[in-house]
Amino acid sequence: MTAVYLGLTLELSRxxxxxxxxxxxxxxxxxxxxxxxxxxxxSDRIDWFTGKGRQSARLDEVESVAIGHGTDGRTVCVLRLAxxxxxxxxxxxRMDQGVLMREFGRRGIRVIA
Numbered sequence: 405m406t407a408v409y410l411g412l413t414l415e416l417s418r419x420x421x422x423x424x425x426x427x428x429x430x431x432x433x434x435x436x437x438x439x440x441x442x443x444x445x446x447s448d449r450i451d452w453f454t455g456k457g458r459q460s461a462r463l464d465e466v467e468s469v470a471i472g473h474g475t476d477g478r479t480v481c482v483l484r485l486a487x488x489x490x491x492x493x494x495x496x497x498r499m500d501q502g503v504l505m506r507e508f509g510r511r512g513i514r515v516i517a
Contacts, residue, residue, distance in 0.1 A: 442495030445507055450483070452493050461485055468514040471504050479504070 440453035451460040467484045474480045478497035481504055484490050496504065505515045 443493045445511070447511070452483075452491060454491070454494070459491065463511055463513060466513050468516055469504075469508045470516045471501050471508075472517060473501075 440458065443450060443452035447463075449460055449462050450466065451458055453459075461483070465486045467486050470480075470482045470484065472480055474497075479499050479501055481493040481496040481499075482490055483493065501517070505517065508515050
């Protein structure tokens with residue numbers, strides 16, 4: 405947007421704003437197509453993204469977390485909530501299991517490896 409503004413106010417070549425608008429369009433298109441992935445672990449709650457949108461739970465509602473390797477060797481992390489529901493966390497495939505275990509353990513959540 406800055407390039408478009410400067411291109412118009414400084415009367416630069418019309419090519420500069422056109423290229424900037426094309427670039428901005430590509431960035432916005434990627435943001436729209438990019439699915440929400442991952443999770444955020446705060447001091448009192450966890451938020452995670454699913455195919456249906458964002459979900460969250462207080463940490464005292466999390467009974468345990470299972471961390472391990474899937475059949476393809478990637479990290480898998482599954483929350484077990486107090487109401488019996490389970491939720492697989494996305495975005496952990498390349499994370500180190502030890503880091504995940506420490507972060508959940510620091511918050512008092514039982515970790516099953």
